[in-house]
Amino acid sequence: MHSKPKILIIDDEEVVLDSCIQILGGESFQVSTALNGSDGLRLVQELQPDLVIVDLKMPGISGFEVLDRLEEIDPTIVMIVITGFATVSSAVDAMKKGAYDFLPKPFSPEEFRIIIRRGLEKRKLILETIMLRHEKELLREHFAHIVSHELKAPLNAVQQNIFALEFELSGVLNEDQKEKLVRIKVRMEDLLKIIDSWLRIISVNIEELEKNFSPIQMTTPIYKALENIETIATRKNVEIVSSFGVKLHPVWGDVLSLSEAFVNIIGNAIQYSRDGSKVIVKAEENGTDILVTIKDFGIGIPKEDLPHIFEGFFRVKSGQAAPTGHGIGLVVSRQIIEAHSGSITVESETGTGTAFYIRLPKYFIEKSNKS
């Protein structure tokens, strides 16, 4: 809104339009008017106004309808309604349809000016928010780019050359020299893994995800995940016991990202189980949700650590085996599940086992015309 704010007034009474123009007169606004809804909507397309003032009671297209259409054309336009009849209820209805404020007739020039000023401030805020969100998105992508290119590329080149050295010198190096190479290799690998973890977090683009949503069976991503981690389970001799309700109600989501979440959670259950034990994977209807339970009988998580496991880069510091992961799996999973309007919770007891509960709302038709 660097140029003059654009205001469009739609009212069937010419007197009202004239006095509005007079009140707003001067240089500071670009004011346009229309005598009915359809002319007004045409002007909206043409002018892209910041603020539209609509009389609720007009012949032809009603004010309410104009509000609906405006919302479709550009939801960031600030809408203010003029209510002719002294009923609060129509103003309330208009606000429900997205109007920002209302102006009861008759109104004084001062009242009109105040409401316009407030409306334009609102518009400015809306535009700023959109810009900030956009900037944040750019920054994130930019950051991903920097991390991957400027940081990872050189490390990849270094590691590749170490690989080459080791390969070519395999017959020549003595044990001591070999060990040095291994040390370099291992530390490099750790570094690369950390960068990959960062990339995994910033690559979950929630808004992109939502574009791929469709009604799906919750069991589809679970099967996909189970396929994926079968080998790990076999290697650890962990039996996966699955039980799925027959013909579950569908959910609204994206199979690939959900399966990534399940790979992480079921993978954890296996990883933090004892050899030869069981992991239970269950999917069922639960009220308005589909509930997935993933339960293991492994090492469990200490009570004081439970609140932190979804925070990222957190690993339980319970002596024993050195942690192998980077504490990324659960953050990514939580992000994915929350992008599906779902929730993930955990119950655990050290030495007894852990249960994760994932709830996604059942899908009902009206959701599809949300956007």
Next chain:
Amino acid sequence: MAKRILIIDDDPDFVAGIKSILDTAGFEVDVAYDPKTGQKELQSQTYDLLLLDIMMGRGAEGVMIARKLRKDAKLREMPVLIITGMREQIAFLFPGEPIHPRFVEVDELVEKPVEPTMLIEKVNALIQAAEVRKALTQ
């Protein structure tokens, strides 16, 4: 006769590490450090395999090459080993698609850095499979 490999990758240091492994393993290796030169080499010479980097220049220029190959009747059957520094980026570039979208009829994907034994295994396997296919169609 030694098998011929073309590497297209814009990072000379990385290429040095890959090339010397392949040299040691007995392959004859050519390198193109940018997509354009790579295209020219592909048209003027015959290779048994292409090692292709995905992120080059100002974006996923490797994808462009792969897409062109797919439409090229002569080169479509040439095995391509895609080496990418960014598996994650692939998900970014092709949201909703499996991690490895098929670029050409015959391709495979490995992540940078590549272990020598794994690299040689993949390269040999791809070349062999291509030869078997060729023998079958003749």
